[in-house]
Amino acid sequence: MLDISFWLLVLTAIILFVLIYYLNSTLYRPLLGFMDKRVRLINEDKENLQKSNSEVEESLKKAEEEIIKAKAEATKIKEGEIAKAKESALSEIEKVKAEFDKKYELFSKELQEERNSLKESLKSNLSSYQNLFSSKLKNI
Secondary structure, X not given: OOOOOHXXXXXXHHHHHHHHHHHXXXXXXXXXXXXXXXXXXXXXXXXXXXXXXXXXXXXXXXXXXXXXXXXXXXXXXXXXXXXXXXXXXXXXXXXXXXXXXXXXXXXXXXXXXXXXXXXXXXXXXXXXXXXXXXXXXXXX
């Protein structure tokens, strides 16, 4: 039958322990260190990403606030310019209206003068018109 050699069993155990020690020191520990380092880098990247996201969100909020302020300021400026334009238009309308009133008053005076001169001319020529009218009536 098979004989189990004690020395061979001890030698196999020693080779197994030496092999485990060698693999542990040259392969497993560096591999575990590399894996730990990778996990640590991934976690750091996640933290950096979260910080960046929060910074971006803050920047977006600030930008939105600036946009709101700019819109309000633009509206304020627009309203101011509209008010100025209305004032300018109203003053222009008042000027034109005043000019029209002056021209109308001048026209009314000229018309009144013309009317008075026509009345005077009719009064001065009334007798000749009466004579002419009478003669025309007689001819009929």
